[in-house]
Amino acid sequence: MSEPEFQQAYEEVVSSLEDSTLFEQHPKYRKVLPIVSVPERIIQFRVTWENDKGEQEVAQGYRVQYNSAKGPYKGGLRFHPSVNLSILKFLGFEQIFKNSLTGLDMGGGKGGLCVDLKGRSNNEIRRICYAFMRELSRHIGQDTDVPAGDIGVGGREIGYLFGAYRSYKNSWEGVLTGKGLNWGGSLIRPEATGYGLVYYTQAMIDYATNGKESFEGKRVTISGSGNVAQYAALKVIELGGTVVSLSDSKGCIISETGITSEQIADISSAKVNFKSLEQIVSEYSTFSENKVQYIAGARPWTHVQKVDIALPCATQNEVSGEEAKAFVAQGVKFVAEGSNMGSTPEAIAVFETARSTAAGPKDAVWYGPPKAANLGGVAVSGLEMAQNSQRITWTSERVDQELKRIMINCFNECIDSAKKYTKDGNALPSLVKGANIASFIKVSDAMFDQGDVF
Ligand code: NDP
Ligand code: 8G0
Numbered sequence: 010m011s012e013p014e015f016q017q018a019y020e021e022v023v024s025s026l027e028d029s030t031l032f033e034q035h036p037k038y039r040k041v042l043p044i045v046s047v048p049e050r051i052i053q054f055r056v057t058w059e060n061d062k063g064e065q066e067v068a069q070g071y072r073v074q075y076n077s078a079k080g081p082y083k084g085g086l087r088f089h090p091s092v093n094l095s096i097l098k099f100l101g102f103e104q105i106f107k108n109s110l111t112g113l114d115m116g117g118g119k120g121g122l123c124v125d126l127k128g129r130s131n132n133e134i135r136r137i138c139y140a141f142m143r144e145l146s147r148h149i150g151q152d153t154d155v156p157a158g159d160i161g162v163g164g165r166e167i168g169y170l171f172g173a174y175r176s177y178k179n180s181w182e183g184v185l186t187g188k189g190l191n192w193g194g195s196l197i198r199p200e201a202t203g204y205g206l207v208y209y210t211q212a213m214i215d216y217a218t219n220g221k222e223s224f225e226g227k228r229v230t231i232s233g234s235g236n237v238a239q240y241a242a243l244k245v246i247e248l249g250g251t252v253v254s255l256s257d258s259k260g261c262i263i264s265e266t267g268i269t270s271e272q273i274a275d276i277s278s279a280k281v282n283f284k285s286l287e288q289i290v291s292e293y294s295t296f297s298e299n300k301v302q303y304i305a306g307a308r309p310w311t312h313v314q315k316v317d318i319a320l321p322c323a324t325q326n327e328v329s330g331e332e333a334k335a336f337v338a339q340g341v342k343f344v345a346e347g348s349n350m351g352s353t354p355e356a357i358a359v360f361e362t363a364r365s366t367a368a369g370p371k372d373a374v375w376y377g378p379p380k381a382a383n384l385g386g387v388a389v390s391g392l393e394m395a396q397n398s399q400r401i402t403w404t405s406e407r408v409d410q411e412l413k414r415i416m417i418n419c420f421n422e423c424i425d426s427a428k429k430y431t432k433d434g435n436a437l438p439s440l441v442k443g444a445n446i447a448s449f450i451k452v453s454d455a456m457f458d459q460g461d462v463f
Pocket of ligand 2: 083084085086104107155156157158159186349383384386387390
């Protein structure tokens with residue numbers, strides 16, 4: 010079967026490992042690859058509901074339960090017309106390794122539904138979520154598999170999915186994360202991926218400049234305008250940076266002086282109602298007071314100038330090799346991925362070459378891979394599970410502090426593993442190789458201990 014996205018994610022991990030000294034130093038780890046690449050279980054199911062016109066619709070639902078050596082399967086649900094098994098396998102495979110880097114007890118999984126929710130009524134969205142959970146509820150549970158949102162699944166959908174689970178199973182339990190704050194959710198979960206991405210990038214800046222620079226005064230290009238992009242942008246602004254772009258599936262907005270937090274608040278409320286950036290820019294007063302440029306059908310990358318930092322936060326393969334070259338040419342020094350597999354392999358190669366051939370840390374381009382840079386979301390999901398088990402709620406200060414600690418720990422682990430196992434490690438460590446090696450060792454050791462690999 011042709012599974013291009015999964016193949017791409019798998020090959021990135023394998024090439025990091027093959028480039029390292031891990032297999033030379035410990036040949037047993039090679040045995041893990043053919044085992045860990047096969048999901049423990051894939052559930053594929055029919056989802057059917059009545060639309061607002063009284064017609065029956067049907068769509069394909071999935072849950073890929075990839076690996077449970079380190080804890081219950083954990084990972085989001087994507088509701089998007091592009092959803093297929095290759096995409097969910099790539100996301101599930103990434104999730105296994107990412108989750109191990111959080112330091113919390115979580116396995117890896119991913120699921121979703123091939124559907125476009127855009128333009129559907131609240132009632133129809135509720136019926137779709139209930140129909141999806143009618144089957145999924147047989148396969149998940151707080152100690153088995155704990156899904157959350159992802160593209161197309163936000164707080165509203167998690168509410169309906171949780172209500173459906175509760176009703177079908179007669180059980181109120183921490184079976185989903187990203188829940189409402191008044192019914193078992195964790196403070197800072199909505200913010201976690203975007204905030205964590207910025208904390209990870211801060212650690213990159215710190216390392217490269219020996220603590221001399223920060224987000225203050227930096228120009229940042231961001232793609233996407235959903236959950237991850239919004240909170241990354243707000244944190245960049247809070248830390249004194251300028252957000253020069255955002256985007257959606259139809260186009261991008263560019264602001265030389267910086268998109269404001271008021272504009273982001275308007276985007277946030279309009280996106281729940283499926284408005285495009287083009288509509289938002291023409292309808293909301295925050296955009297008439299503070300003009301931005303809208304470019305239809307384009308990603309922001311080659312339309313921004315004098316940028317220091319790039320944070321892709323929309324979807325997979327949204328940075329091409331050519332766009333990566335344009336970043337390097339204009340002096341971008343930090344790229345960190347909010348989206349999963351945001352960069353193509355060609356783009357990663359461009360960034361990694363610009364790191365390994367640099368004269369020193371300050372001249373290098375630092376590439377923060379998604380399985381490290383965006384793990385803040387699933388990390389706070391793990392903290393939500395911990396709070397649910399204890400039946401208590403932590404303060405936002407405590408969750409935010411834990412999130413920072415987890416992001417910085419993860420950064421240090423990436424650096425340490427790159428130094429220990431890569432040939433060019435000591436001078437300018439590769440974060441992508443470090444993340445792949447560190448996480449592969451953690452997952453592999455758990456699999457050996459439990460007899461998954463022998
Ligand atoms: P949202 O659904 O909230 O937002 C997605 C954004 O990306 C929207 O602006 C959407 O545009 C745009 N987008 C989606 N698909 C495409 C496409 N094919 N081409 C161009 N633009 C597209 O999702 P999230 O913000 O939650 O997720 C964004 C990325 O971050 C994903 O890769 C996700 O896997 C990853 N991620 C999310 C985490 C989380 O906690 N939510 C955690 C870790 C990673 P439009 O509005 O037009 O639909
Ligand atoms: O919280 C989660 O399990 C979750 C949700 C959406 C995306 C991700 C991810 O790490 O990609 C995790």
